[in-house]
Every structure is written in C-alpha cells, then in structure tokens.
Amino acid sequence: MGNNTVKRVLSIVGSGVVGSMLTLGVVVNTDLLTSKPETKIETASAAAPSYGVESLSATSADSLADMVEQSSKAIVGVVNYQSAGNRFAGASSEQPVGTGSGVIYKIDGDHAYIVTNNHVIENAQKIEVTLSSGTKAKAELLGTDALTDIAVLQIDKKYASDAVTFGDSDKVRAGDSVIAIGNPLGLDFSGTVTKGIVSSASRTLDVNTSAGTWQTEVIQTDAAINSGNSGGALFNTQGEVIGINSLKVAQSGVEGIGFAIPSNEVKTLVEQLTEHGEIERPYLGIGLADLANIPYMYVKDLPESVKGGVMVTAVEPGSAAEKAGLQEQDVLTGINGDTIESSLDLRKYLYSKLEIGSKANVTIYRGGKKQELNITLTGSQLK
Numbered sequence: 001m002g003n004n005t006v007k008r009v010l011s012i013v014g015s016g017v018v019g020s021m022l023t024l025g026v027v028v029n030t031d032l033l034t035s036k037p038e039t040k041i042e043t044a045s046a047a048a049p050s051y052g053v054e055s056l057s058a059t060s061a062d063s064l065a066d067m068v069e070q071s072s073k074a075i076v077g078v079v080n081y082q083s084a085g086n087r088f089a090g091a092s093s094e095q096p097v098g099t100g101s102g103v104i105y106k107i108d109g110d111h112a113y114i115v116t117n118n119h120v121i122e123n124a125q126k127i128e129v130t131l132s133s134g135t136k137a138k139a140e141l142l143g144t145d146a147l148t149d150i151a152v153l154q155i156d157k158k159y160a161s162d163a164v165t166f167g168d169s170d171k172v173r174a175g176d177s178v179i180a181i182g183n184p185l186g187l188d189f190s191g192t193v194t195k196g197i198v199s200s201a202s203r204t205l206d207v208n209t210s211a212g213t214w215q216t217e218v219i220q221t222d223a224a225i226n227s228g229n230s231g232g233a234l235f236n237t238q239g240e241v242i243g244i245n246s247l248k249v250a251q252s253g254v255e256g257i258g259f260a261i262p263s264n265e266v267k268t269l270v271e272q273l274t275e276h277g278e279i280e281r282p283y284l285g286i287g288l289a290d291l292a293n294i295p296y297m298y299v300k301d302l303p304e305s306v307k308g309g310v311m312v313t314a315v316e317p318g319s320a321a322e323k324a325g326l327q328e329q330d331v332l333t334g335i336n337g338d339t340i341e342s343s344l345d346l347r348k349y350l351y352s353k354l355e356i357g358s359k360a361n362v363t364i365y366r367g368g369k370k371q372e373l374n375i376t377l378t379g380s381q382l383k
Contacts, residue, residue: 067239068179068193073162074104077130077187078116078139078153078231082123094126101182101232102129102153103241104163105270112160114153115270116231117246118144121151122210130187131159143273146211149246150266152273164233167240169262172201172219180223180245180258182232189228196223196256203259205247206344212288213344217265219243222256234260241266282350282358282377285319286312286326288343301368302331308341309333309365324375327366334363350377 078101081094100120106113114129121127127139137159144151176198183190200220207216221234225248234243243260272279291299291309298311312330315322326332333340336353340346354360356379364371 064179064195064237067235067237068181070162071164071179071233071235071239072181072191072193073132074160074164075132075181075183075191075232076102076104076114077183077190078102078114078120079128079130079187080121080124081126081128083125096128099183099186099228100230101228101245103231103233103244104160105166105241107157107160107163110157111154112157112163113142113270113274114139114155115244115266116151116153117244118146118149118151118209120231121153122146127153129153129155129159130190131161132191133161135159143277145269145273145279146209147214148216148261148265148269148279149207149209150244150261150269150273152270164241165239166263166267167236167238167242169219169242169264172198172236172242172262174198174201177237178221178223178242179235179237180221180225180229180232181235182225182229182245184224184226184228186228192229194224196221199257205259207247212347213342214347215344217262218246218259219262221258221260223258224256225258229258280356280379282354282356283319283379284321284326284350284375284377285316286321287314288332288346289313290342291331292342298329299331302365303368303370306331306333306365308339310340310343310346320375320378324362324373326362326364326373326375329366331365332362333365335360337361 077099079096080098080100082097084093084095098120100116102114102116104112105115121141121144124141127141129137129139131137137155139153139155142152142154178196178198180194180196182192184192198219199222203218203220204215205218207214219234219242223234225245229245232245233241234245236242242263244266245258245260247259249257269279288310291311294311309331312321312326312328312332315326315328332346335346335349338349340349354377356377358377360375360377362373362375364373
C-alpha cells in the first residue's frame with residue numbers, strides 16, 4: 001500500500017472519551033487535543049481459526065443491514081472507573097471518568113476477549129463492559145500497550161454471544177466502503193453505525209502517547225468517528241474488521257478525517273498482550289529529552305557540528321544504560337553509526353532494527369567531548 005506521511009502530532013491523553021451524561025457542548029471543549037496551532041485533534045474514544053467463533057459476514061450479500069445487525073452483537077461499551085477521594089469523609093470511591101468502545105474478537109474456553117484502545121482504559125481501577133444486550137460485566141485487563149494504543153480485556157464467556165472475524169487490512173484500498181460501529185458521546189448512543197469509504201489505505205502519524213512519541217500506521221476514513229468511538233470496529237462490507245477506530249482530526253472547517261489501527265497489526269498485538277501482558281521491546285532504561293528542548297546552559301559545551309540528539313535526563317538503576325556507563329546530561333547523537341536527531345528517532349531504531357539481547361554502540365557527548373559506549377539491550381515494558 002502507498003505510504004503518505006502526515007506531519008501532525010496527535011496527542012493521546014487520558015481516556016479521550018466522555019461519560020454518557022455530558023452534553024455535546026462539553027465534549028467539544030474537553031476532548032480536543034492540539035497538534036499544531038489552530039489544529040485540534042481528538043481521540044475517538046472509538047483470521048486465524050482462533051479468532052472469531054462465528055463469522056460475522058453478512059447473511060445476505062445485498063443487505064448491509066443484516067451485516068450490521070449481526071456485527072453489532074460483538075461491539076461493547078467500555079467504562080473506565082477511577083478512584084475519587086472524599087475530602088470530608090476521608091473515603092474514596094470509584095467513579096466513571098470516561099467511556100469508549102470495544103470489540104469481542106475471540107470466545108475461547110471460559111472467557112471472551114475484547115480489544116479496545118489503551119487510552120480508553122488507561123489508569124482505570126475498574127473496567128466495566130456493557131454488552132449489546134445492555135448487560136453489564138466486570139472486565140479484567142489482560143494487557144495494554146500505550147505506544148500502539150491497544151489493550152486486551154477479558155470477560156466471562158456467558159456474557160458474549162458473538163465474536164468478530166478480522167479481515168486482511170493489507171488488501172484495503174482507497175475507495176473501499178467501510179462501516180464504523182461504536183458508542184459516540186457515550187453509552188446513550190451505543191451501537192451507532194456510520195458509513196463511509198477508505199480515504200487512504202495507509203497514513204503515518206506522529207503520535208504523542210503516555211509512553212513517548214511514536215509513528216503509527218493507520219487507515220484513514222471519512223466514516224463519522226466521534227469521542228466514544230475509540231476502540232470500536234471499522235468493518236468492510238463483508239462484516240470483517242479491518243481496523244480499530246482510534247483518532248480523528250477535530251479542527252474548524254475539517255470534516256471526515258478519522259483513523260483506525262489496521263487489523264493485521266491489531267492481530268499481532270493482541271496475541272502478545274494476551275500471552276505476555278505487554279509488548280516486549282528492547283529497553284535502554286533512560287529518560288530522554290530532545291536536544292532542541294534543552295536550555296542553552298546545559299548544551300553550551302557541545303561542538304557546533306552537533307545539531308540534534310537527545311539528552312539523558314535519568315538513568316534507571318540496574319538498567320542496560322547504567323551498566324554501559326550512561327549518565328545524566330549525556331547527549332546521545334548516534335547508534336551503530338546512524339544519526340539520532342530526536343527521541344522518536346531513537347525509539348524507531350531500537351524497536352525496528354534491534355532486539356532484546358542485541359549489542360549496540362552509542363555515540364554520546366559528555367562535557368562536550370565525544371565518546372563511544374557499548375550497550376547490551378534488555379527487555380522491559382515501556383513505562
């Protein structure tokens with residue numbers, strides 16, 4: 001598929017969703033996140049035999065309504081509960097802080113498995129799922145990954161009647177008809193169906209997450225996606241899920257620019273999250289700040305030839321970085337001969353070119369002097 005890079009920074013903070021009791025006016029003011037001046041972004045908090053106990057292909061090729069009726073049974077509402085203290089009584093209770101959507105993708109053994117967005121359930125003390133029938137069930141968080149914005153939940157099998165089938169997102173083409181199903185603006189609008197086309201089969205977005213900046217590959221669609229749709233499904237006309245709705249552009253004068261995480265990536269991620277609870281990646285164990293954001297007093301000793309890089313702001317005890325001798329205020333400018341201009345460059349190199357156990361040579365400047373350090377990468381969940 002063609003790969004067009006969209007130079008936007010999309011921020012995923014909090015749940016990106018609203019409770020069902022909030023008004024539309026409140027939604028507009030609370031869930032818009034800024035990427036550039038005057039550009040507002042909001043989260044849309046919207047196969048192998050083991051996936052999908054039942055195929056959700058349309059029972060009639062001529063009836064989109066039949067497909068939607070069947071597919072909607074696997075779409076759930078997801079409510080994020082967090083503790084709220086009572087300053088007078090000294091007590092605390094769990095209150096809903098946001099809602100999103102989720103998709104039942106597997107029913108196996110005693111459990112049903114749900115994929116949603118990380119930002120829908122992030123920091124939740126309790127997660128509640130509302131089935132298409134209106135039944136509510138407590139969900140267990142099996143695994144989550146902030147960088148890719150995917151999470152997996154588990155509920156008792158007795159609550160689930162249907163599961164989706166994942167389609168092949170690599171076969172998606174611009175112009176294909178698609179259907180989004182989710183819970184825009186909360187559970188009062190649960191099971192909302194919108195229809196559109198694939199606007200672009202592949203976009204690359206720079207996204208700010210709670211785990212750092214990352215470049216994510218997404219499908220662009222003009223099917224209406226709103227706050228509360230995050231974690232919901234983007235279907236093709238055969239009733240197969242080809243994406244998990246996640247983001248939209250929210251800007252005055254802009255309509256119909258939403259994004260979904262491709263199903264082929266989702267399938268790989270949910271397998272790892274179900275098995276390990278996290279996505280295992282090479283881990284340095286350092287805090288970073290882009291050199292461009294560092295006050296001049298801390299970089300005045302650098303040679304004029306150093307135009308970019310990252311400064312080490314913290315070193316985790318016992319980490320690969322500490323064992324290799326990295327120190328706070330070291331400026332890292334290269335790895336294995338490749339130039340590092342920013343923290344995004346470093347993450348991309350680590351996660352795409354190296355593995356846990358790999359050895360890497362990093363170029364640093366300490367006190368203005370260039371040094372080379374050798375690091376053996378370990379594995380750890382991103383924090």
